[in-house]
Amino acid sequence: PSTIYLKDYQAPDYWIDTTHLTFDLHEDHTLVTAVLQMRLNEDANRGEALPALTLHGEELDLVSLHRDGEELEKDQYQLVKGSLTLPVEQPRFQLQIVTRIRPQENTSLEGLYKSNGMFCTQCEAEGFRKITYYLDRPDVMSVFTTKVIASQARYPVLLANGNAIDRGELDNDRHYVTWEDPFKKPSYLFALVAGDLEYVEDHFTTMNGREVTLRLFTESHNIHKCDHAMVSLKKSMKWDEEVYGREYDLDIFMIVAVDHFNMGAMENKGLNIFNSSCVLASPETATDATYQKIEAIVAHEYFHNWSGNRVTCRDWFQLSLKEGFTVFRDAEFSADMNSRGVKRIQDAAVLRTAQFAEDAGPMAHPIRPESFIEISNFYTLTVYEKGCEVVRMIHTLLGADQFRKGTDLYFDRHDGEAATCEDFVKAMEDASGVDLTQFRNWYSQSGTPVITVTDRYEAETGDYHLTIAQSCPATPGQEHKKPFHIPLGLALLDEQGQLLPLNAEGGNSEGNREQVLSIKQSEETFVFKGCKSKPLPSLLRNFSAPVRVRYDYSKDDLVFLMKHDTDSFNRWDACQRLGVMAIEQLVEQFDEQAEQAVDSQLVDAFGALIADPKLEHAVKAEMLCLPTEASLAEQAEEIKPLAIVAARKKVKQAIAETHSAALLALYNELHNELNHGDYRPEASDIAKRTLKNVCLGYLAAVDDAGYLQRSAEQYNAASSMTDRRAALGCIVNARHRDEHLVEQMLTDFYDRYKDDANVMDDWFAVQSSSAELGTVEKVKALMQHDSFDSTSPNKLRALIGGFTRNMTHFHTTGGAGYEFLADRVIELDKQNPQVASRVMMPLTRWKKFEPVASGLMKKALQRIKAVHDLSTDVYEVVNKSL
Numbered sequence: 001p002s003t004i005y006l007k008d009y010q011a012p013d014y015w016i017d018t019t020h021l022t023f024d025l026h027e028d029h030t031l032v033t034a035v036l037q038m039r040l041n042e043d044a045n046r047g048e049a050l051p052a053l054t055l056h057g058e059e060l061d062l063v064s065l066h067r068d069g070e071e072l073e074k075d076q077y078q079l080v081k082g083s084l085t086l087p088v089e090q091p092r093f094q095l096q097i098v099t100r101i102r103p104q105e106n107t108s109l110e111g112l113y114k115s116n117g118m119f120c121t122q123c124e125a126e127g128f129r130k131i132t133y134y135l136d137r138p139d140v141m142s143v144f145t146t147k148v149i150a151s152q153a154r155y156p157v158l159l160a161n162g163n164a165i166d167r168g169e170l171d172n173d174r175h176y177v178t179w180e181d182p183f184k185k186p187s188y189l190f191a192l193v194a195g196d197l198e199y200v201e202d203h204f205t206t207m208n209g210r211e212v213t214l215r216l217f218t219e220s221h222n223i224h225k226c227d228h229a230m231v232s233l234k235k236s237m238k239w240d241e242e243v244y245g246r247e248y249d250l251d252i253f254m255i256v257a258v259d260h261f262n263m264g265a266m267e268n269k270g271l272n273i274f275n276s277s278c279v280l281a282s283p284e285t286a287t288d289a290t291y292q293k294i295e296a297i298v299a300h301e302y303f304h305n306w307s308g309n310r311v312t313c314r315d316w317f318q319l320s321l322k323e324g325f326t327v328f329r330d331a332e333f334s335a336d337m338n339s340r341g342v343k344r345i346q347d348a349a350v351l352r353t354a355q356f357a358e359d360a361g362p363m364a365h366p367i368r369p370e371s372f373i374e375i376s377n378f379y380t381l382t383v384y385e386k387g388c389e390v391v392r393m394i395h396t397l398l399g400a401d402q403f404r405k406g407t408d409l410y411f412d413r414h415d416g417e418a419a420t421c422e423d424f425v426k427a428m429e430d431a432s433g434v435d436l437t438q439f440r441n442w443y444s445q446s447g448t449p450v451i452t453v454t455d456r457y458e459a460e461t462g463d464y465h466l467t468i469a470q471s472c473p474a475t476p477g478q479e480h481k482k483p484f485h486i487p488l489g490l491a492l493l494d495e496q497g498q499l500l501p502l503n504a505e506g507g508n509s510e511g512n513r514e515q516v517l518s519i520k521q522s523e524e525t526f527v528f529k530g531c532k533s534k535p536l537p538s539l540l541r542n543f544s545a546p547v548r549v550r551y552d553y554s555k556d557d558l559v560f561l562m563k564h565d566t567d568s569f570n571r572w573d574a575c576q577r578l579g580v581m582a583i584e585q586l587v588e589q590f591d592e593q594a595e596q597a598v599d600s601q602l603v604d605a606f607g608a609l610i611a612d613p614k615l616e617h618a619v620k621a622e623m624l625c626l627p628t629e630a631s632l633a634e635q636a637e638e639i640k641p642l643a644i645v646a647a648r649k650k651v652k653q654a655i656a657e658t659h660s661a662a663l664l665a666l667y668n669e670l671h672n673e674l675n676h677g678d679y680r681p682e683a684s685d686i687a688k689r690t691l692k693n694v695c696l697g698y699l700a701a702v703d704d705a706g707y708l709q710r711s712a713e714q715y716n717a718a719s720s721m722t723d724r725r726a727a728l729g730c731i732v733n734a735r736h737r738d739e740h741l742v743e744q745m746l747t748d749f750y751d752r753y754k755d756d757a758n759v760m761d762d763w764f765a766v767q768s769s770s771a772e773l774g775t776v777e778k779v780k781a782l783m784q785h786d787s788f789d790s791t792s793p794n795k796l797r798a799l800i801g802g803f804t805r806n807m808t809h810f811h812t813t814g815g816a817g818y819e820f821l822a823d824r825v826i827e828l829d830k831q832n833p834q835v836a837s838r839v840m841m842p843l844t845r846w847k848k849f850e851p852v853a854s855g856l857m858k859k860a861l862q863r864i865k866a867v868h869d870l871s872t873d874v875y876e877v878v879n880k881s882l
């Protein structure tokens with residue numbers, strides 16, 4: 001496999017002005033006729049001779065090829081693996097290409113494939129080339145017309161992008177619908193669906209008074225689960241008008257739910273295709289977290305209509321242009337719809353746990369990568385989540401008004417074009433006048449910057465000196481880094497916990513009490529005047545940049561910040577830091593036999609937290625959650641899985657036992673408050689349920705069967721999946737498990753939901769991720785279960801992904817967990833390379849583990865590497881990580 005470099009980008013030799021597609025769908029094959037109106041790209045070709053045309057194409061049978069009405073014989077073109085090359089005689093010409101494909105055999109879920117009997121497509125990033133020969137690259141934008149022909153009985157619903165312009169019946173029970181999309185688009189936004197589907201319909205009137213029809217299609221048994229997504233869609237459409245001035249542009253917007261899908265959802269123009277797990281919800285089958293996920297993903301895909309579709313990416317190195325920006329847009333939308341503080345905490349937690357790990361691992365890359373072998377491997381947390389943080393920093397540095405001027409300029413300048421990250425930054429600079437020269441390092445440099453803060457207080461002058469140094473560890477291919485331009489949110493707390501006015505040296509005397517410092521040097525010192533005593537700094541407020549902050553906080557400082565800081569993120573962060581300190585202390589002294597004392601300061605601080613009557617429920621729930629095993633692993637110098645699991649468990653237990661009465665009281669209070677009404681996925685109710693279930697989780701850690709009984713009661717009486725699922729988790733993972741109760745509950749859960757594919761995913765995950773249940777033998781047995789579907793990425797992610805997150809059994813079974821994963825990767829690579837490459841990611845972190853685990857992980861990777869004919873997906877990951 002070859003490496004593709006950003007520096008080698010060249011504009012295409014030809015454009016495709018119009019694309020007419022006809023799909024003749026049959027059970028054993030599909031015939032695709034593509035009629036392409038081609039035009040020479042004169043900017044790229046001013047010479048005499050017309051360059052040959054090379055089209056992408058994979059796994060296609062070429063049936064016929066015509067150029068300007070004349071059939072080309074086999075010796076007139078070249079067909080090699082992955083491409084078709086033909087000579088060109090005129091600067092404008094028409095091609096007619098007929099290919100035969102086999103969607104029913106397509107297990108990669110790229111291109112045209114079948115899910116539960118329906119046809120659907122996934123073309124991003126390079127799936128369109130599995131449909132027909134084409135210039136399958138995002139800078140080639142064309143106007144598409146699509147005619148879909150199929151059996152009327154089997155596929156009554158025929159969909160493609162745009163507006164339906166024709167439909168009719170044909171002989172032999174066949175019918176057709178023709179769709180026209182007036183907007184130019186790259187092939188990756190093409191979509192087609194054919195199936196026996198039902199739909200719910202609604203309408204939206206745009207800011208300019210246009211009526212848009214909204215339809216959500218599902219298989220009939222799921223039709224009652226569409227309401228939440230529809231409400232979310234309408235909220236998103238309104239929000240994008242109000243916050244960005246962006247209006248929807250077609251007469252119809254459609255969403256289709258499919259069970260077999262490699263990712264969450266896809267923003268195809270006018271025809272979004274969703275993984276059913278990211279769109280379908282009912283109170284009985286979806287948790288609060290799923291409701292919130294659906295709201296965010298529906299918004300994300302809808303927002304792509306402007307940030308991605310109207311303005312697309314020039315090449316795949318620019319992926320973060322659409323993804324980072326759109327994640328920022330959806331995060332702000334979710335913050336407006338729910339608790340802003342909690343959304344920020346949750347996003348920061350994901351970034352710090354999983355993206356920081358990616359940045360510290362063998363696949364580290366800048367948000368705009370410089371090279372890749374397989375683009376599917378670059379749909380990463382770095383491109384998406386760190387990309388979002390980079391856009392957020394621009395927002396912070398410019399302020400909301402200038403940022404909006406910047407996005408207006410960006411959309412105006414590049415509407416209908418394929419743009420670059422540089423175009424985005426330039427629009428921001430031009431609109432605001434803010435110089436982002438140094439800021440651009442965020443696009444080109446990988447790795448997580450470290451900010452080291454030291455301070456000094458001069459009692460005589462009242463001056464407080466804050467010195468901020470930045471550095472960034474080396475990452476593959478990038479030994480030395482230039483300093484970043486970092487917005488650092490700051491406040492100073494006095495001894496009473498009040499925020500001090502920030503009277504910076506040389507600044508005005510009545511400073512603000514919160515400030516964003518613009519850090520640009522390797523080291524710089526800020527002096528704040530008029531401090532009566534040494535202040536306590538509140539650093540990186542609102543997680544203002546994707547960096548690690550090192551400051552020598554004492555435990556007292558952290559307890560103080562937990563109580564007094566006005567910034568939700570920092571209050572939570574203080575809790576996390578205290579938790580990490582307490583757990584790491586136990587990890588260091590880890591000894592399975594010895595009794596170890598848990599830090600009493602932490603236990604007391606958590607007691608105060610539980611009792612705090614003023615704290616927002618949702619923030620309290622987040623603060624009460626100890627650092628996850630994954631985040632502890634990310635922060636460890638060397639990962640010792642067993643010690644982490646044991647230490648964290650011990651700390652949780654100590655908090656639970658010391659405060660069981662308060663936890664039970666809080667649990668009962670919230671439980672009673674919630675018991676009055678029907679389930680509502682509203683932020684205030686979600687906050688109460690979350691906090692209540694955090695309390696239940698602690699109670700399950702107490703050595704008292706009575707509390708386990710409380711979980712069982714909640715499980716049996718639950719009127720929502722949130723409560724039932726939380727209780728099931730408590731029972732399965734309780735400290736002193738009641739084997740009989742566990743079996744009874746898992747069987748009950750299965751019996752209730754066995755017909756619901758999405759809930760069954762969770763049934764598999766709860767078992768494979770359980771420290772108590774999820775042994776490698778159990779996981780192997782579950783793979784043979786009737787409800788397991790090895791062709792479903794959701795099932796694979798639930799069972800195998802759940803197991804690889806299971807620190808106890810994945811890492812501590814003498815390598816059996818790693819060998820099991822290697823076997824699955826080798827097997828899956830033949831079937832679905834994208835999923836294979838994703839599930840193997842945990843192995844790539846082998847260098848960070850303690851020696852025995854590390855060696856065994858490496859061995860498993862070497863076995864994968866030795867396999868012949870690996871896909872480009874797995875090949876790239878395995879080779880970069882060894």
Ligand code: HT7
Nearest residue numbers: 124125262263265266267376379
């Ligand atoms: N833009 C979409 C990306 C996507 C995708 C990429 C590779 C393989 C399968 C895929 N399905 C969807 C999703 C999004 O970010 O909105």
Ligand code: ZN
Nearest residue numbers: 300304323326
């Ligand atoms: Zn996206």
